Amino acid sequence: MLEFLQSMELYDFAKGPMVWVAFLVFIGGTAFRLYTLLSRIKKAKVIFAYVSLKYSLRSILHWIIPFASTNMRDHPWVTIVTFIFHTCLIVTPVFLLAHIMLWQEAWNISWLALSETTADIMTAAVILCSAFFAIRRLTAPEVRFVTFASDYVLLATAASPFITGFLAFHQLFFDYKVIVTLHILFGEVILMAIPFTRLVHMLFFWLTRAHTGSEFGAVRHSRDY
Numbered sequence: 001m002l003e004f005l006q007s008m009e010l011y012d013f014a015k016g017p018m019v020w021v022a023f024l025v026f027i028g029g030t031a032f033r034l035y036t037l038l039s040r041i042k043k044a045k046v047i048f049a050y051v052s053l054k055y056s057l058r059s060i061l062h063w064i065i066p067f068a069s070t071n072m073r074d075h076p077w078v079t080i081v082t083f084i085f086h087t088c089l090i091v092t093p094v095f096l097l098a099h100i101m102l103w104q105e106a107w108n109i110s111w112l113a114l115s116e117t118t119a120d121i122m123t124a125a126v127i128l129c130s131a132f133f134a135i136r137r138l139t140a141p142e143v144r145f146v147t148f149a150s151d152y153v154l155l156a157t158a159a160s161p162f163i164t165g166f167l168a169f170h171q172l173f174f175d176y177k178v179i180v181t182l183h184i185l186f187g188e189v190i191l192m193a194i195p196f197t198r199l200v201h202m203l204f205f206w207l208t209r210a211h212t213g214s215e216f217g218a219v220r221h222s223r224d225y
Helices: 002-006 008-015 017-043 045-050 053-064 070-074 076-095 097-107 116-139 149-170 176-196 198-219
Strands: none
Touching: 008 017, 008 176, 017 045, 017 176, 017 198, 045 198, 053 198, 070 076, 076 097, 076 116, 076 149, 116 149, 149 176, 149 198, 176 198
């Protein structure tokens, strides 16, 4: 197994064809999920009838601003960790210098990058936040009740590119080529998993908040935050 992970063939495959497969699965899966969701919404005619731009934006804004909702204020530590986790999870891979260099080599495009120290801190933050969420799922009764084994697998999958990336950058413990290959593969796995797992909430969040905000605001004349 170690020899297989160290092989140049696997590394080249992960860095080449598998990248295209991952993006095609992600784009195709996302388009499919959005199409099926919008088709169901269209059949349920009552949903479009009360969707309001005003109340949709009001709901979205209150749920993307830290402590703007009652639930966030009731759980301050969870709110802080959640916002740190999601911010670092998205910003770090996009603005990591090594990733930008790959885009520049492939497409001749680049943008501002994070400093190595900042990227290190944000990577560590994702790993620590993942540990926090895992412990919370084990210890908080209201969360443990709705937690399945797949949730731990998904959390580990989300953290894996950051763990392997950190180890590869600092060349800690294991063979460098093995860790880099695993880093690439884990990144591709999480990209392909987005449309087909609970990670799809990053796509559906906006639609869910628009629906909920419109229902509470336009129909119930109350707040959903």
